Amino acid sequence: MNIKRTSFPRIVIIGGGFAGVALAKRLSKQDLQVVLLDKNNYHTFQPLLYQVSTGGLEPDSIAYPIRKILKDFPNFHFRLADVEEIDLVKNEVITNIGELKFDYLVVASGSKTNYFGNADIEKYSMAMKTIPQSLNLRSLILENFEDALLTSDLNERNALMNFVIVGGGPTGVELAGALAEIKKGILPKDYPDLDTRLAQIHVIQSGDTILKGMSANASQKAEDFLEKLGVNVWKNVRVTNYDGKTVTTNTDLIFETATLIWAAGVKGALIKGLDNEGGVTKENRLLVNEYNQVKGFDHIFAIGDVACMVSDECPRGLPMMAQPAIQQGDQLGENILRFIEGRPMKPFTYKNKGVMATIGRNKAVVDLKRFKFQGVFAWYVWMFVHLFFLIGFRNRMVVFVNWVYNYVRFDREARLIIRPFKRKGNT
Numbered sequence: 001m002n003i004k005r006t007s008f009p010r011i012v013i014i015g016g017g018f019a020g021v022a023l024a025k026r027l028s029k030q031d032l033q034v035v036l037l038d039k040n041n042y043h044t045f046q047p048l049l050y051q052v053s054t055g056g057l058e059p060d061s062i063a064y065p066i067r068k069i070l071k072d073f074p075n076f077h078f079r080l081a082d083v084e085e086i087d088l089v090k091n092e093v094i095t096n097i098g099e100l101k102f103d104y105l106v107v108a109s110g111s112k113t114n115y116f117g118n119a120d121i122e123k124y125s126m127a128m129k130t131i132p133q134s135l136n137l138r139s140l141i142l143e144n145f146e147d148a149l150l151t152s153d154l155n156e157r158n159a160l161m162n163f164v165i166v167g168g169g170p171t172g173v174e175l176a177g178a179l180a181e182i183k184k185g186i187l188p189k190d191y192p193d194l195d196t197r198l199a200q201i202h203v204i205q206s207g208d209t210i211l212k213g214m215s216a217n218a219s220q221k222a223e224d225f226l227e228k229l230g231v232n233v234w235k236n237v238r239v240t241n242y243d244g245k246t247v248t249t250n251t252d253l254i255f256e257t258a259t260l261i262w263a264a265g266v267k268g269a270l271i272k273g274l275d276n277e278g279g280v281t282k283e284n285r286l287l288v289n290e291y292n293q294v295k296g297f298d299h300i301f302a303i304g305d306v307a308c309m310v311s312d313e314c315p316r317g318l319p320m321m322a323q324p325a326i327q328q329g330d331q332l333g334e335n336i337l338r339f340i341e342g343r344p345m346k347p348f349t350y351k352n353k354g355v356m357a358t359i360g361r362n363k364a365v366v367d368l369k370r371f372k373f374q375g376v377f378a379w380y381v382w383m384f385v386h387l388f389f390l391i392g393f394r395n396r397m398v399v400f401v402n403w404v405y406n407y408v409r410f411d412r413e414a415r416l417i418i419r420p421f422k423r424k425g426n427t
């Protein structure tokens with residue numbers, strides 16, 4: 001990898017997401033050699049992926065070059081590398097561009113879509129975990145409307161205009177809201193020859209409430225907002241299969257659709273070598289102690305989505321969200337220094353700053369520690385918080401200008417089929 005050893009201890013970080021970047025920022029100022037490896041050369045702001053999928057934002061505005069985030073630190077090195085394995089005997093990571101020894105290793109590889117072992121759903125559904133996946137979804141949505149315009153088969157037209165989202169968490173709810181806005185504001189203008197009232201948006205949730213991690217008020221209000229927008233919310237329904245045409249469920253309900261969006265769960269992005277140790281949970285997360293040390297190791301740490309830190313308040317681990325990832329990255333920065341200097345490390349405690357979701361124009365639900373509110377004010381808070389956490393001044397400006405433009409013009413101009421999506425299924 002062409003990274004010379006120095007007299008400083010070498011810390012290798014796998015993953016430049018929220019957790020990895022927060023950690024690297026903390027460590028790179030110190031007398032340490034920090035090497036960050038990521039299979040992408042950019043950091044992705046995942047909470048806004050759904051806006052890329054629905055043409056509200058260009059992909060570049062929610063991505064940021066990792067090299068640029070840490071450009072001012074001489075002890076920092078970035079390599080574009082896919083980490084394939086961790087050799088626990090040699091203390092080295094094995095990647096597609098070579099091997100690299102470490103003194104300390106931090107796994108911050110995040111999570112990936114969990115299909116719960118259903119190969120058909122994995123093959124035929126659309127995921128929304130990365131920018132390329134969001135672009136695929138954007139293309140598919142637009143291609144469906146183009147195809148719907150051409151077909152004279154009513155069933156086929158219905159299936160092309162039927163969008164089924166599995167999972168009533170923030171991702172599913174936000175995507176449904178955005179699709180409903182497209183149906184209302186954009187389709188009639190873009191496709192005057194098509195009866196766009198036929199377009200249907202369904203959210204299927206296996207439990208009896210959407211936005212499960214939020215307050216009962218927020219959950220109910222989100223459901224009301226979705227219903228007002230014409231979205232069909234199906235609760236206590238579990239999707240059992242999808243063959244590229246028909247969605248079957250554990251009830252009598254079936255849906256004919258060309259687009260099934262799978263937002264029903266994620267699992268840790270484990271890396272070979274640490275994947276069959278005793279400390280792996282059912283959700284593929286690495287069990288860590290209160291200092292983020294991976295079970296059984298002193299010098300290997302895990303942070304963010306891939307780490308499972310169990311506490312009395314969170315017996316299944318902290319939520320797989322941006323805040324725990326950022327806070328863990330930040331604190332591990334201090335703890336690694338303490339560990340190297342032989343000082344006691346500080347146990348991690350999660351400060352829950354709140355949860356929020358937006359459900360289309362002027363509608364959001366916000367649960368803060370002390371205040372819970374919904375509606376237009378919540379929507380402004382949602383926008384402010386997302387702008388604040390985006391990395392890069394240019395990105396903040398571009399997103400802000402886009403949002404103002406979209407709001408004033410009732411528009412989403414990034415509805416472009418730049419890279420047509422090749423369907424895997426039989427539709």
Ligand SMILES: Cc1cc2nc3c(=O)[nH]c(=O)nc-3n(C[C@H](O)[C@H](O)[C@H](O)COP(=O)(O)OP(=O)(O)OC[C@H]3O[C@@H](n4cnc5c(N)ncnc54)[C@H](O)[C@@H]3O)c2cc1C
Pocket residue numbers: 014015016017018019020037038039040042043044045046047048049050081082083084108109110111128129170171269271303304305306320321322323325356
């Ligand atoms: C659509 C969507 C919406 C979301 N909305 C919200 C929200 O509103 N609020 C919220 O708090 N959270 C939200 N989340 C969750 C949040 O984005 C994650 O919890 C957060 O990104 C976790 O940070 P992380 O650093 O652990 O992982 P990530 O941010 O996923 O970063 C992991 C990094 O590791 C890299 N990587 C993985 N494997 C390898 C490998 N083998 N080799 C090299 N590099 C590798 C990846 O390329 C990636 O850059 C959302 C997630 C999604 C998908």
